[in-house]
Amino acid sequence: MHTILAAVGCAAALAVGVSTPALAAVEEVTYLLPAPPNTLAFAPWMVAQQKGYYAAENLKVTFVAARGGVDVAKQIGSGNAVIGGAIGDTPIIVRANGVPVKAIAVLGAGSLTMVGVHQNGGIKSLADLKGKTITVMSYTDTTYYALLGNLKTIDLGKNDAEIEAAGPSGVWQVFAAGKSQAMAGVPDWIVSATDAGAKVDIIETNGFKSMAQAILASDDTIRNKPDLLKRLVRATLRGMEDIMNDPKGATAAYVAAVPSYRGKEASVEKTLNMYRKYVYANQKPLGHIDPARMENVQKFYVSEGIVSKASAVNDLYTNQFVAAGAK
Structure with missing residues (x-):
């Protein structure tokens, strides 16, 4: 049936002098x-x-x-x-x-960048991150710069915390294992840490609108x-x-x-x-x-x-x- 319909369609096109354009290459x-x-x-x-x-x-x-x-x-x-x-x-x-x-x-x-901390870990705000270990994906990723931007809003610099580049998996795995007190990253990493057993709170970062x-x-x-x-x-x-x-x-x-x-x-x-x-x-x-x-x-x-x-x-x-x- 499809072949017959196609043939009829081609015949109709030829009958009115219309050429069928070739499909553009993908x-x-x-x-x-x-x-x-x-x-x-x-x-x-x-x-x-x-x-x-x-x-x-x-x-x-x-x-x-x-x-x-x-x-x-x-x-x-x-x-x-x-x-x-x-x-x-x-x-x-x-x-x-x-x-x-x-x-x-x-x-x-x-904003894509979120800062997660351990529940009952004593970190309630960005200011509490001073001296703490924070995991990020890398030092060349924009989420890292967004973290720095948030820290700057409370007069903290990159040397006021131990910021560790751990890769796209390590950023949440290190945190979930309790080897860092905070993590900066995307929502799926927060969920991954939660699925791995971490109890996570998201702290407020409205000072810097990444x-x-x-x-x-x-x-x-x-x-x-x-x-x-x-x-x-x-x-x-x-x-x-x-x-x-x-x-x-x-x-x-x-x-x-x-x-x-x-x-x-x-x-x-x-x-x-x-x-x-x-x-x-x-x-x-x-x-x-x-x-x-x-x-x-x-x-x-x-x-x-x-x-x-x-x-x-x-x-x-x-x-x-x-x-x-x-x-």
Whole structure:
């Protein structure tokens, strides 16, 4: 039947003198992520991949891990990849060093970096971190800089605590084992520590409004491949929107994409709900970057010496792909 219908369709096209255009070749894209793709923080990307949202944009996306968000930005700025993930703060850090990248979407209105401490450990505020051991993923990841930014709000510097770079797994494993008193990282690491037996409290970090995960691209790619970026943003935001609208369904899609989480669906759903509540919520339109927030974060980084100089705010971000991506 399908063959007959296809033949009839071709005949009808020829009868009216219409030629059938050839399908465009699938575009292959390497998408850099700041940690291994199976890290739960990247659920929007994995859900989008599993549900065929990139394929629907005629894209074949391969995810590759870099060494933190700053490394992602440097690789993109050097032309080694057209797109990557980091945190919305990352362009502030690298642009000051001449790396020509912008944030082209931010996944949520909240902050990605959270500071977890042990319940009944005597740490009730950031000030109590003085002299304590704090695990982070690396010294080149933006979550580390966000931690420094939070410490600076209470006049503490990096030498006022023992900050240990432990890698994407060690950041929570060392903490869960009781070998550190605090950890700075993403919500899924908080859940991982809880699943490993740690009783965790989240301490207040509103003094420094770090941003959520961002999609980054270079000035050159923004200028020369805007349609490609529009499709990548649109597909990724669909993955985030699925998590917001249906965490249980998104959990099933995520586990199908990352089978190592089979049997851990409860933890996955708990993590996605944390993102939904604390990171993704209250953003309109989805992916939108707030210029005032970007400017305020940059002012803080510069005033505290985390970056040497300010960049023009318009050089740090663009919302040109968000309206198209949110449709």
